Amino acid sequence: MKRKLASIQTVLAIEAIANADAIELARIQGWQCVVKKGEFAVGDVGVFFEIDAVPPDEMRFHFLWRPKDGTPIARPASFRLRTLRLRGVLSQGLLLPLRQFPELPAALLPGDDVTESLRIGKWEPQIPMNDEVDGTFLPGVPKTDEMRVQSLPEVIAELTGRPYVITVKCDGTSATYGINRHTGAFTVCGRNWSLKRGNNAYWHAAEKYQIETSLARHPEMIVQAELVGPGIQKNRLGLQGIQLAAFNVYDQKNDRYLAHDEAGEFLRSIGVPMVDVLERGECFAHDQASLLSLAEGFYDGTQNEREGIVIRPQTESISQVLGGRLSFKAISNRFLLKGGD
Structure with missing residues (x-):
């Protein structure tokens, strides 16, 4: 089965994160990822990007690699979504509201693959060998x-x-x-x-x-x-x-x-x-x-x-x-x- 690097998914649970005022934990499929507090409720549908996904260099994704000082920069060549630990909890992938992707058809259902529609690439490790x-x-x-x-x-x-x-x-x-x-x-x-x-x-x-x-x-x-x-x-x-x-x-x-x-x-x-x-x-x-x-x-x-x-x-x-x-x-x-x- 081809991996769905970007897909429509339903939020299964929302959990609080200790000592965190601005973020909380969302559970999607078997994954969990950190989201902005109040942005999703249980049952909401969003676009979920799995780890190893490489988003295109578009404004709506720039926050992922922008430096803390806010300076706009092009997507680094090595960038990909990775497993992180934020405020002590594991975060894997990225969940964004469906409204941020108006180009997607309205008839999409949970589980639908939108990897190609959103031009999401897959990161592949580069082996440092002289292979021809x-x-x-x-x-x-x-x-x-x-x-x-x-x-x-x-x-x-x-x-x-x-x-x-x-x-x-x-x-x-x-x-x-x-x-x-x-x-x-x-x-x-x-x-x-x-x-x-x-x-x-x-x-x-x-x-x-x-x-x-x-x-x-x-x-x-x-x-x-x-x-x-x-x-x-x-x-x-x-x-x-x-x-x-x-x-x-x-x-x-x-x-x-x-x-x-x-x-x-x-x-x-x-x-x-x-x-x-x-x-x-x-x-x-x-x-x-x-x-x-x-x-x-x-x-x-x-x-x-x-x-x-x-x-x-x-x-x-x-x-x-x-x-x-x-x-x-x-x-x-x-x-x-x-x-x-």
Whole structure:
């Protein structure tokens, strides 16, 4: 499911903030964000912008990056909505009154996506490597992107009572390896594009784990992994060299993801490490609060906050809420508050 960076949402609750006269807390979906006191009441509808949203450089958004002295400046190139702590409470995203967006149709309903209508961009981390784009992503292969549990909290009910597995989300960059079904060529991709063979971490990892040789024997299989190590993000795992932590194996011949255990067996057979399992059980009973709590912690052997967790059924399943694969993530709020991406 495509992430709704800007959408029409209903205020579910308004809560006071201690020692704050001008602001209060609004709850939207599974998110909470600080708003001006009295600007919203329970049941009101507004435009909600999720974290990582990049608003256009328009006057109505200038207050987000204007210096305290009020000097008007252009939107900084690195600006995005981030997780903040204001007056001791967590604020994630931005809620603005619908009246500020007269260009939107009057017939919009809660949940409607207005990302494109309002020209909202998505912030993407820039990996400081000399990667050269070779072409498009592997044809027919899904790109890697999990929905945050706060965006669609109702997805939790779809997994409740079922066998599940929760894995650690590594803080790196997405890498996809496979044989192009049209050309027969071994292809290495970043998040959105294939990359030329060369002196970069994506291809170094392919060579380190001999993925090209392995997939030549299994041309139907696509390996998707987090690429981690020195020079990638802030190397929060504290690694000495480039590594992979695989989280998906996709069978492009049969158009399906392998189940967790099936994927693990295949990855062991080709010598590619899998992401660590944090929790596994036969009856999923978490709620949003417990998942966000479980997401917090340190990467093994470090004092660095881990990015979060990924939650899935042990056997692949389709989600009616997500409109696709039943798989979602919970990102650690401690990680976000400490500058995580």
